[in-house]
Amino acid sequence: MAHTPIDPVQLSADLIRCPSVTPNEGGALALLDKLLSGAGFETHRVDRNGIANLYARWGRKGANRSFGFNGHTDVVPVGNPDDWSHDPFGGEIIDGVLWGRGATDMKTGVAAFAAAAIDFVHDTPPDGAVILAITGDEEGDAQDGTTALLDWMAKEGERMAVCLVGEPTCPNVMGEMIKIGRRGSMTAHFTARGVQGHSAYPHRAKNPLTAMVRLMDRLASHELDQGTEHFDPSTLAITTIDTGNPANNVIPAACRASVNIRFNDSHSGQSLTDWLWTEARKVQEETGVEISITTRISGESFLTPPGDLSTLVAGAVQAETGRRPELSTTGGTSDARFVKDHCPVVEFGLVGKTMHQVDERVEVELIHQLKAIYTRILTDYFA
Template identity: 65%
Template structure:
């Protein structure tokens, strides 16, 4: 039997802060190759990635996806145990990545190895593991999917092992995610003296009018599986040190998490139309720069979702809520390849000082993944 908790601790000891691998993918590649998997490194632009297959090419294929890169640990002196020690004490594994998500990777790697060793199916299992999920995400899972397309590889369904449960194992699984976009709005007016406003055009007045319009008129009221689109103003600045000068330029940053009523392009078009109306009314030019980091998607409830939900319910005695909450994950790339859901550990300590995970929870997750494989290939 492959010990998922021991593998978690060993992975934590690899200092794989994005984009460094720290030996994590080398370790996993050797382990999977020894278990009979066909292993390929799919590094791109210095980003480490791993693809592993077991079984016949072209057969029905189940996939897992995850990442071994982690966020920086911060102040080392704030940690009870060193962040890359993989310290195990009183049934708890400590270290950066313990929750997000070296434990998830260890659980599905261990489950896949034991599954193909003990009950080899007439099918195939694919594991895709990246070192670029916490970073820009341009050369991670995207690079693996590009390589799979070019080499005739395909998954029929996939689980992303991100921590999906807020507080209790089995309470939630993700069947979609909101889209995410950041918009920088630049308002350009005419500089002038604050005592003579008729000789200037204040960009801050136009910009705050525009932002108030965004807040006052929500984009939607939500859908069956998604909350209403959320909009947060995260920055307003004009770089003006003088209290008696009307600035020429002001900028604001808006982050929008949108549901499946929208695309990134449609949200941008809406914001642009509102900007044009404010510009026409004030004489201040408003331009918008967009950075769309993911589109909204939903894996419709059906046989695949029911299978995963059923196994989780059986193993945890809880029926998970089908959720689309949270930030982005690499599921946003996989959804264009095959149906995808997310299920992993409790995420209460992810990205925190003293990140940690109970050993028993890692073993439970491995069991869930192995049961999903067994049910999928029945």
């Protein structure tokens, strides 16, 4: 029976119509499961702690040559639907533009690589395996998404030789950027405990605000580094300082603050945690105010050094767009931070200008172009 090529735009629209706001599956993975299994992929639902995930493989298990795609079908909340020009879960195509939550981040990326994979294995069955690892928990805590898939793969003897994450990577125009690594990310929460007192008699109190402001200024004024070969300088941002004190004549007993650090390969989460504690102890000794810290490390910095994988992807991008992409490590975190412990990984996808915004949208021609790039990557990998 003749094979009808998969339209990535229609598939994108169908996925957008699935209200898969984290942690809800919304029907998106069920749709992909049916499509991929019908195309000859062996599929497995890998659900953990109420989070839905999908693993699909065409070809033999354990093949030495196995190209993997990773992406997510969960999306962030839409906010006030009345602020949208079109139904955020309508998947409407108007004047060559696809509208809806997930139109850039990243249901279109998943649709493009699923469509490319299905058509590729039908038209030119490769000597090896094509793998799709798709999660429903990238926009949330990411504890039971791609990590669950990788844990399941290790248990079952499944493996990708290399992987491409289909996150939007291009800042302004299609084809301008590939991610070959990501900065690490961590958040630190500080609590300063002093002694409450009357503001007219500050000598009878220990003001936790004085200590906290001094500590925050030291942290924010400190130059973490000047960048490295592949990374921009690390950054620290104060995100909140809270006392909950409604009285202007009371020195409060406690104060809380938080910072977020995006760090390059000059640091680790542990080295930065040690530095935060060192600075906190200095202020504690100076002021007599007790300071405690809790940290959460979302991911360490990582780099896939320029080489065969980045050259393969860059060549396909250039062939389809006419642009030689920059190899970058900018931006926030992605699930590539988990995949890098499994195999070499890079990221390439659409222009991400409207991701997480009201009126998220993308030109349909770019979705077709993305499928063509992914198809060329598969063709060149298995050539």
